[in-house]
Amino acid sequence: MSQRHAVVVGAGIGGLTAAVALHRRGWRVTVCERAPEPPVTGAGIGLAPNALRALDAIGVDAARAAGDHVPATMGARRSDGRWLTRTATADMAARYGVAPLAVPRTALTTALAAALPPRALRYGAAVTAVDGGTDGDGDGGRAIVRTAGGPDLRADLVVAADGIHSPLRRAHFPAHPGLRYLGETAWRTIVDAPELRVAAMSETWGRGERFGLTPLSDGRLYLYATAPAPAGTRSADPRAELRRRFGAWHDPIPALLDRIDRLDPADVLQNDLYDLAAPLPRLHHGRIAWLGDAAHAMAPNLGQGGCQAIEDAVVLAHLLPASREAFSLDDDHDHADVDTDTDGTGRADPVPAALAAYTAARLARTDAVRVRARRVGRLGTLRNPLAAAVRDLAVRAAPARLTLRGMDDLFDGFRLPG
Template identity: 55%
Template structure:
């Protein structure tokens, strides 16, 4: 039986994890990435226990993740600094046997790329389409055609392959928020707990990374459209309308919104001032999710993975983690048999992943709806409810997400 060939469309976290997992199960893998470099564009990513367990199952264990875990106690605060909810002592390690780590996306991309054999990744080569060829798949790329036994569509939220395979699907919808993200130096700042602060239609989060830097993010309610969205939420008690600030004005916009919130938020925002000797890059984007779940995550010999399959809001911090899970499960199901067994393996992949990611996506959406509340009365009721919910109840609700185990 010859060596089977997999083409992975997309060199992000999900695509590279799939490439590592497949190559370690004997597949010849080609990753086609449209960008000219694997730069790890983005900010921080939280690797929850379910993602760490998945990575460990393909040989990326604790020795890769140098640095410390998130503080044992993390939670939700109000703009004046009061805690609404905090994890119990010990954090995820005591409950799930693994910590929660936060790393820069670039670090994770580099670790995955280093685990691949030389020559697997082809940069500057976008995939434009696929065609069934009777037992194989012809993959159309900017560098010519490739023939594969299976194609992994990991080409992101605006997946070209998803559009080809499911042309009747409505695609993305605006999730009601815009966000800012940045990674800052932690030098000169005291040790801080990870926390997310909920205001009226606005949020601010800070997460210590394993390398000592600090990942910050902020969100604001906005309407559908681009970064200059003009249909922001209005009405009694609504949060200040999102104005689509010019990139040079991110510091001013964030200071206007969050400068009076609790410490250390003002000090962190000062580090975004573009007049600083080393300006910090701020990423700015609208949030989108799939308007409805896909009917399945495969078509013939093509499997969709990560955002291409189930783009979700970031409220649970599970988008990247679910892509990692997808990749590990897909490689496991493709491990046995030959090329003729691929369609059955992909059907099993859909059956394994579709229900779980659909539930997590819905849960993430519900959390976002709570966090986006802006009317003072609604915010007060929400805060009382969060404060009154024991952490043990919250933890049990997360067990099905964080306690996931990879296939043996």
């Protein structure tokens, strides 16, 4: 039997996790990324216990790859610094078996890319279309992946990890309403400020605005802020805009803004926030499987966007048949397009059934997280002073053990299908 071939569209965290998981199942993998090179700047990503367990299931140790510094506590605060809720990460580790870890995105993507065979990852390779992949269509039932620079690639599986604005989602689900603007813009950056000794992961709520700070696994700090704004609103200097909005908030925010002032403006990322207006009818079509933001773009309010992408990737690879030809991490495998067989035994190809099982395993869970993230965001963005005060009182009154228990379905919800 020839080795099955998967083409992964997009080299973000979800796409690279899928590529590593499939490679370790013995698949030949080609990752097509439209960007000309890997990113050199970026933000952080929080890896909740569910994502860490999913990575562990495919043999990826995030702490070893990106550092193991874990904040002592995490919680929410008011703009004057008063804590509304706070949880020790040691309590989370005791409950879920592992503490959450926040890592630089570039460190994680670099580690994942390094786990792939040479030449598996192709930068500057924009995918323009995927044809075929359904019965009686394509190349003997396989999908044909069209790339801007050629050549076309034949694939037993296409993983659409092409991001929140997924062209493949729009092409294959043309009746879907697409994205919904959440009414907020967000800034993100990373600073180095060891002298501030920030030991807590926190999100501070004001009236419609939020400021988050997260100690990263390498000792730096990931900062983010959100504010209501019409879509497309941009200031001439994001650093000045952040100081205008948050300069009077509690310590150490003013000192962190000083660090942001020293950055190049290009190192402060700004993105408007969107989520998917409605769930996709399914997470697969023909031989294409969607994952991550391409499948279920969600608000960042739960810190689960990347975590759910990682879960998607691991579950997808688990459900797909293993190839009979597996390669070690050191194999220098030539990724020229070669013929593949479907099964080699005369039996029906198992890939379509595996993709249907993937939809069954992931659609309800990911859409529930998407809806919950949207609802949580409404609390964080309350602008009416009375409504914000009532919210703060309610959060402060909730016992810490109940707050932690409320995360069970997220942090303890990852399972590989039996």
